[in-house]
Amino acid sequence: MSDTYQPDGMDTLPPRLEVRDVTVRFAGLTALDAVGFTVEPGSVHAVIGPNGAGKSTCFNVLSGVYRATSGSVRFGGAELTALPPHRIAALGVARTFQNIALSPRLSVRENLMLGRHRLTRAGFVAAGLRLPSARREARRHGERVTEIAAFVGLSGRLPTPVGLLPYGVQKRVELARALCMEPRLLLLDEPVAGMNGGERRDMAELIVAVRESLGISILLVEHDMGMVMRIADAVTVLDFGRRIAGGPPAEVQDDPEVIRAYLGAAGGAGEATS
Ligand SMILES: Nc1ncnc2c1ncn2[C@@H]1O[C@H](COP(=O)(O)OP(=O)(O)OP(=O)(O)O)[C@@H](O)[C@H]1O
Numbered sequence: 126m127s128d129t130y131q132p133d134g135m136d137t138l139p140p141r142l143e144v145r146d147v148t149v150r151f152a153g154l155t156a157l158d159a160v161g162f163t164v165e166p167g168s169v170h171a172v173i174g175p176n177g178a179g180k181s182t183c184f185n186v187l188s189g190v191y192r193a194t195s196g197s198v199r200f201g202g203a204e205l206t207a208l209p210p211h212r213i214a215a216l217g218v219a220r221t222f223q224n225i226a227l228s229p230r231l232s233v234r235e236n237l238m239l240g241r242h243r244l245t246r247a248g249f250v251a252a253g254l255r256l257p258s259a260r261r262e263a264r265r266h267g268e269r270v271t272e273i274a275a276f277v278g279l280s281g282r283l284p285t286p287v288g289l290l291p292y293g294v295q296k297r298v299e300l301a302r303a304l305c306m307e308p309r310l311l312l313l314d315e316p317v318a319g320m321n322g323g324e325r326r327d328m329a330e331l332i333v334a335v336r337e338s339l340g341i342s343i344l345l346v347e348h349d350m351g352m353v354m355r356i357a358d359a360v361t362v363l364d365f366g367r368r369i370a371g372g373p374p375a376e377v378q379d380d381p382e383v384i385r386a387y388l389g390a391a392g393g394a395g396e397a398t399s
Contacts, residue, residue, distance in 0.1 A: 220312035234283040237305050240306055292320065311335065
């Protein structure tokens, strides 16, 4: 991993993310019930829980895809619950998806350039006419993409169409694309789902490197308990939409209610690999 890449103009820690009393109801079903937790600046925070616990719903509220029925999510001075996804992204919150959301026919470089879109100033017309200002800007973004690709170990893959890459590498491209948005908070939805042992270890190493080298806060939803316990600074445990435990991984692991939730959940314990 290259150490030349630094977050863009961010020499301070990211703001704290404060989730307070967030409730989400779908017709007759409470998917999240007054859930609260805090992601400390520059930390790795994991949200875990058995199937159907509310993890994805929580992510979707934080990224503006779902609207909370009540409660608040503050990121620094901003209240996120009333904002649409693009406004939340503009505040420096980037996310990856459980299922890869890349353009398979486009090269890695092109996919990463799409990640820069939010930061592109040149208007549609200037870019279309290939005006010097637009060309300069495109070159700057291209250089940044090269740096980010080097950081995540994708330098040699930049010209390759994403669809031709192994699954584990595609997940890496997804993370790189999120980094191209110059985030201050990264939301990772099951970053190692479907990966083999080696790919899992590589991805865990990369997540730790993002936290340590770039100081970006990371919130991840993950079924792989072994990985969560190794890399998270703090863990929030959800079960049936409620927060049943939270704290440092070692504490949470031994919490009787957490053990009960995982053992009692059909399939939940089975998915907890280590
Ligand atoms: N758009 C929706 N409409 C109705 N119900 C929903 C919707 N999204 C989620 N739910 C329900 O909310 C509950 C929580 O689901 P959620 O997907 O957040 O859980 P999860 O912890 O992410 O589960 P998994 O680990 O299986 O991904 C479930 O009962 C689910 O069926």
